[in-house]
Amino acid sequence: MSKMLNLKLKIWRQDGPHSQGAFLEVDANDIPEDASFLEMLDVVNERLIDDDVEPVTFAHDCREGICGTCGVMINGQAHGPEKATATCQLHMRKFNAGDEIVIEPWKAQSFPVLKDLMVDRRAFDRIVEAGGYISAPTGTAPDANEILIPKEVADTAMDAAACIGCGACVAACPNSAAQLFTSAKLAHLNVLPQGQPERWKRTENMVETMEDFFGACTNHGECHEACPKEIPLDFIAMMNRDYMKSKTKNRSLSSQ
Amino acid sequence: MVTLDAKIPDGPIAEKWDNHKFSVKLVNPANKRRFDVIVVGTGLAGASAAASLAELGYNVKVFTYHDSPRRAHSIAAQGGVNAAKNYRNDGDSVHRLFYDTVKGGDYRSREANVHRLAQVSVDIIDQCAAQGVPFAREYGGLLANRSFGGAQVSRTFYARGQTGQQLLIGAYQALAAQIALGRVTLYNRSDVLDVVKKDGEAVGIVTRDMLTGEVSAHSGHAVVLATGGYGNVYYLSTNAMMCNVSASWRAHRKGALFANPCYTQIHPTCIPAADEFQSKLTLMSESLRNDGRIWVPRDSDEARGADQVPEDERYYYLEEKYPAFGNLVPRDVASRNAKTVVDEGRGVGPLKNGVYLDFAAAIARDGVEAVKERYGNLFDMYERITGEDPYTVPMRIYPATHYTMGGLWVDYNLMTTVPGLYALGEANFSDHGANRLGASALMQGLADGYFVLPYTIGDYLAPKLGDSAVPTDDPVFTEAVQEVDDRTRQWTAKTGGTHGVEHYHRELGKIVWEHCGMARNEAGLKTALSEIPALREEFRKNVKVLGSPDGVNTMLEKVNRVDDFMEFAELKVRDALHRRESCGGHFREESQTPEGEALRDDENFAYVGAWEWNGPDAEPTMHKEELNFETVALTQRSYK
Numbered sequence: 001m002s003k004m005l006n007l008k009l010k011i012w013r014q015d016g017p018h019s020q021g022a023f024l025e026v027d028a029n030d031i032p033e034d035a036s037f038l039e040m041l042d043v044v045n046e047r048l049i050d051d052d053v054e055p056v057t058f059a060h061d062c063r064e065g066i067c068g069t070c071g072v073m074i075n076g077q078a079h080g081p082e083k084a085t086a087t088c089q090l091h092m093r094k095f096n097a098g099d100e101i102v103i104e105p106w107k108a109q110s111f112p113v114l115k116d117l118m119v120d121r122r123a124f125d126r127i128v129e130a131g132g133y134i135s136a137p138t139g140t141a142p143d144a145n146e147i148l149i150p151k152e153v154a155d156t157a158m159d160a161a162a163c164i165g166c167g168a169c170v171a172a173c174p175n176s177a178a179q180l181f182t183s184a185k186l187a188h189l190n191v192l193p194q195g196q197p198e199r200w201k202r203t204e205n206m207v208e209t210m211e212d213f214f215g216a217c218t219n220h221g222e223c224h225e226a227c228p229k230e231i232p233l234d235f236i237a238m239m240n241r242d243y244m245k246s247k248t249k250n251r252s253l254s255s256q
Numbered sequence: 257m258v259t260l261d262a263k264i265p266d267g268p269i270a271e272k273w274d275n276h277k278f279s280v281k282l283v284n285p286a287n288k289r290r291f292d293v294i295v296v297g298t299g300l301a302g303a304s305a306a307a308s309l310a311e312l313g314y315n316v317k318v319f320t321y322h323d324s325p326r327r328a329h330s331i332a333a334q335g336g337v338n339a340a341k342n343y344r345n346d347g348d349s350v351h352r353l354f355y356d357t358v359k360g361g362d363y364r365s366r367e368a369n370v371h372r373l374a375q376v377s378v379d380i381i382d383q384c385a386a387q388g389v390p391f392a393r394e395y396g397g398l399l400a401n402r403s404f405g406g407a408q409v410s411r412t413f414y415a416r417g418q419t420g421q422q423l424l425i426g427a428y429q430a431l432a433a434q435i436a437l438g439r440v441t442l443y444n445r446s447d448v449l450d451v452v453k454k455d456g457e458a459v460g461i462v463t464r465d466m467l468t469g470e471v472s473a474h475s476g477h478a479v480v481l482a483t484g485g486y487g488n489v490y491y492l493s494t495n496a497m498m499c500n501v502s503a504s505w506r507a508h509r510k511g512a513l514f515a516n517p518c519y520t521q522i523h524p525t526c527i528p529a530a531d532e533f534q535s536k537l538t539l540m541s542e543s544l545r546n547d548g549r550i551w552v553p554r555d556s557d558e559a560r561g562a563d564q565v566p567e568d569e570r571y572y573y574l575e576e577k578y579p580a581f582g583n584l585v586p587r588d589v590a591s592r593n594a595k596t597v598v599d600e601g602r603g604v605g606p607l608k609n610g611v612y613l614d615f616a617a618a619i620a621r622d623g624v625e626a627v628k629e630r631y632g633n634l635f636d637m638y639e640r641i642t643g644e645d646p647y648t649v650p651m652r653i654y655p656a657t658h659y660t661m662g663g664l665w666v667d668y669n670l671m672t673t674v675p676g677l678y679a680l681g682e683a684n685f686s687d688h689g690a691n692r693l694g695a696s697a698l699m700q701g702l703a704d705g706y707f708v709l710p711y712t713i714g715d716y717l718a719p720k721l722g723d724s725a726v727p728t729d730d731p732v733f734t735e736a737v738q739e740v741d742d743r744t745r746q747w748t749a750k751t752g753g754t755h756g757v758e759h760y761h762r763e764l765g766k767i768v769w770e771h772c773g774m775a776r777n778e779a780g781l782k783t784a785l786s787e788i789p790a791l792r793e794e795f796r797k798n799v800k801v802l803g804s805p806d807g808v809n810t811m812l813e814k815v816n817r818v819d820d821f822m823e824f825a826e827l828k829v830r831d832a833l834h835r836r837e838s839c840g841g842h843f844r845e846e847s848q849t850p851e852g853e854a855l856r857d858d859e860n861f862a863y864v865g866a867w868e869w870n871g872p873d874a875e876p877t878m879h880k881e882e883l884n885f886e887t888v889a890l891t892q893r894s895y896k
Binding site (some may be wrong): 002015016032033034035036038039042043045046049050052053054055057059060061062063064065066067068069082085089091093114115118120121122124125128129130132133134135136137138139140141142143144145147148149150151154155157158161162164165188189192194195 | 304307308311322323324325326327328329331332341343379381382383384385386387388390391392393394395396397398399415416418421422425428429430432433435436444467496497498530531533534535536538539606637640641642643706707710755756758759800802803807808810811
């Protein structure tokens with residue numbers, strides 16, 4: 001049997017985007033250290049239900065660290081203390097008996113709280129809709145091996161495409177900037193040969209849509225530290241370079 | 257009276273799809289915008305269908321209960337996607353992929369559908385590469401492949417261990433492009449709670465807005481369900497927490513036949529449950545069996561650590577029983593044997609609920625670095641979850657529910673027995689028979705969405721040109737909205753319940769796992785058939801749902817789903833009881849060879865069992881679709 005932990009939790013509760021929130025203080029006793037962080041919240045919720053208290057709402061789904069649905073601030077850190085780990089993959093053995101754990105939602109103006117620990121991240125979808133794709137309507141594709149892609153390029157694209165869209169980068173950033181998310185999508189598509197025709201339009205549109213929603217980047221690097229997929233910071237540099245170029249490229253392309 | 261007409265086209269197997277594409281009716285390009293198509297679900301099948309239909313010009317409304325289409329559970333698929341490209345020059349072909357899939361499905365799938373799947377598999381890879389899916393590449397820039405369980409050729413394309421994620425992101429991005437163009441309207445955080453019919457045809461759906469609680473109707477000329485499988489009926493599975501059977505089940509209650517619900521794939525390499533609090537099980541890629549050796553102690557009282565057990569006291573049961581395939585036997589065989597040794601009391605770990613998957617030999621042979629190169633990310637994941645280091649201590653694994661081959665019955669056009677209602681991907685039944693081969697789920701989801709439905713849906717829509725969609729103030733919609741609203745509100749209106757919904761889901765899972773899991777027998781199934789209705793009654797009477805129906809309420813979302821699972825579970829068990837043969841993922845203890853292997857009964861059971869709903873208090877009726885194997889000869893699988 002697992003070792004058991006007794007913990008003190010302070011969990012943020014908030015009815016909706018426009019309501020006042022407050023911390024719920026609750027003792028979480030006899031939490032098995034083999035439980036994941038979200039399973040710990042499950043246990044707490046079942047006990048709240050037994051006491052006729054409405055359970056705490058938090059977003060989650062796959063619990064394998066890949067869908068990007070979950071994510072909370074744990075003692076001020078996005079996804080908690082373990083590096084390269086989404087909240088659902090964090091396990092209670094990383095905590096000590098008697099710890100106080102403060103659990104809050106992502107905090108960013110463009111991620112309004114929907115309820116308790118659940119936020120609205122639709123701004124990310126708007127950024128992708130602004131150009132985060134390669135236009136290849138079904139049926140138009142040439143044979144897959146007609147497009148040669150050096151292994152290094154495919155690997156870089158994959159490094160970038162590993163982003164799960166959880167929003168930890170924004171939550172960790174003192175400016176609530178979304179540069180890491182946006183640049184990961186741009187790097188994925190902009191390094192590939194298939195991505196070249198739309199490269200400059202994509203870059204300009206995505207960056208400017210991002211700026212409509214999120215703050216400015218001042219190179220803190222907190223995003224990378226919080227990222228469960230360890231998306232590298234260089235992608236931001238690549239994005240900035242492409243954005244500068246896009247201003248002239250798009251002008252000359254459109255004047256042709 | 258329901259008649260099952262699979263509408264399989266005439267002609268030789270290799271020409272059926274081409275002939276069919278020519279014979280189906282078309283909607284001309286300028287008229288497509290006059291049709292509204294509802295797509296439910298944004299996994300591989302739903303997202304690819306919605307994007308492709310919108311590209312053709314249809315008005316598409318797409319619904320997901322997630323915050324974003326990109327979160328659908330297709331994202332968690334690790335291994336890869338099969339395609340008969342024969343890029344390796346190793347003898348692969350459309351016919352071989354077709355043959356392998358029919359055989360792997362233990363001869364319980366429909367030949368014509370499987371052949372079409374193999375044909376369009378090659379187009380899927382082209383399509384995904386064009387979208388920018390970062391498939392693994394060779395140094396020369398060409399696509400890489402690997403071999404995958406049950407196949408003798410290398411036909412699996414992959415993107416590290418995240419193939420599902422990358423394919424889904426490709427489809428999501430194609431969908432995003434159509435959303436930006438205004439050709440697709442996205443309804444996120446929308447729970448689909450009913451399918452609406454008028455004059456026998458599907459005309460729309462009823463949804464609950466998961467933020468406001470508002471129940472509303474949506475109308476269309478056709479409805480497409482791409483809502484995944486029913487694995488969470490077991491409570492513990494590798495499915496995501498929100499995966500559910502509700503949309504399929506509600507369609508079933510409206511007249512769509514449910515086919516082969518007893519077929520479930522139990523994946524052999526998952527991390528065993530640690531305790532009662534366990535919320536889900538995590539799959540470890542099957543590729544681990546290439547280098548890991550599976551064993552348990554011979555002595556069921558063994559108390560020593562794995563490294564203290566001498567070689568001759570270890571029982572490498574797969575290597576002993578199946579010398580030819582050893583640790584690489586198919587999923588169902590590996591799973592069943594793990595259950596046998598654990599049931600014998602030889603299980604390992606604190607709860608004695610696992611078997612060892614030991615890499616010591618591979619590490620001694622190839623070195624730690626080589627093993628790390630192959631499986632590093634998987635080892636890290638294992639360590640994160642269990643706190644144990646698999647480089648020094650053998651992994652512990654145990655089978656878990658992973659994929660469901662049964663689903664809504666569909667004809668060759670992917671239409672259910674309700675005209676205008678389609679089912680795609682894991683939600684339908686047609687392509688995997690009684691067992692699915694590795695790397696075939698992604699293939700099927702994308703085949704249905706990119707390359708099958710966009711052709712076949714026109715056949716249904718073309719004659720409806722000029723007909724408006726049924727308005728949502730029609731009584732069929734207002735009554736359905738009222739019914740769903742009442743059904744939802746009943747849960748929070750009750751007072752004095754005893755347990756939360758999680759408790760009842762867990763109890764249901766225990767019954768289904770115990771009696772309708774890896775091995776089934778008549779007595780157990782009959783026990784389940786009496787226990788499930790009793791639990792359902794208790795659940796409906798005593799479940800406690802707090803909070804308001806008019807806002808975010810995740811318990812309320814879940815109680816609706818568990819309520820449907822409570823009904824579905826009974827049908828699943830009934831199907832398992834009637835099928836007195838062993839096939840694929842369905843092992844009936846009464847039907848085995850003298851060596852204890854699965855014994856099929858082709859004479860009596862070579863059919864699809866499709867169940868018709870007769871109301872909450874009546875027994876369902878089973879209809880049979882006989883399976884005719886014209887191309888592939890039926891043989892008994894042997895992996896000895």
